[in-house]
Amino acid sequence: MKAIDIKKIVALVLCVVQIEVIILGLTPFIHAKAETNEQSSGLNLDSESAILMEASTGMIIYEKDADKSLAPASITKIMTLILIFDAINEGKIHLTDEVTVSEHAASMGGSQVYLEAGETQNVDTMIKCISMASANDACVA
Numbered sequence: 001m002k003a004i005d006i007k008k009i010v011a012l013v014l015c016v017v018q019i020e021v022i023i024l025g026l027t028p029f030i031h032a033k034a035e036t037n038e039q040s041s042g043l044n045l046d047s048e049s050a051i052l053m054e055a056s057t058g059m060i061i062y063e064k065d066a067d068k069s070l071a072p073a074s075i076t077k078i079m080t081l082i083l084i085f086d087a088i089n090e091g092k093i094h095l096t097d098e099v100t101v102s103e104h105a106a107s108m109g110g111s112q113v114y115l116e117a118g119e120t121q122n123v124d125t126m127i128k129c130i131s132m133a134s135a136n137d138a139c140v141a
Contacts, residue, residue, distance in 0.1 A: 101118065101137070
């Protein structure tokens with residue numbers, strides 16, 4: 001199986017697994033009332049933080065505590081996997097390459113596989129940790 005096929009399969013599986021979260025996350029946008037004056041944009045989100053950017057210009061359309069430090073969300077993990085698979089396809093890294101866990105990565109909260117600082121795992125194992133356990137620590141490592 002080609003690496004590109006694996007990337008598509010992993011992305012599809014993660015998207016299907018996360019569909020409920022995504023739908024629930026978009027619910028405030030669907031039900032936002034235009035007449036709401038709580039924020040100038042009219043949105044009243046229950047999320048801890050949010051940012052909406054126009055992709056081609058980089059203009060920030062909406063933000064709420066955008067600089068607040070939070071554990072990586074599932075969409076961030078999917079993007080991380082895509083970047084990993086791109087690097088593998090370009091020959092920059094290999095599944096057998098060793099990754100050393102930093103103090104910062106080991107300190108991640110939320111979903112994790114409890115990696116320890118200084119521990120080494122190969123890229124293949126880290127991919128499994130990210131895709132199967134949604135591991136923040138493996139994502140940051």
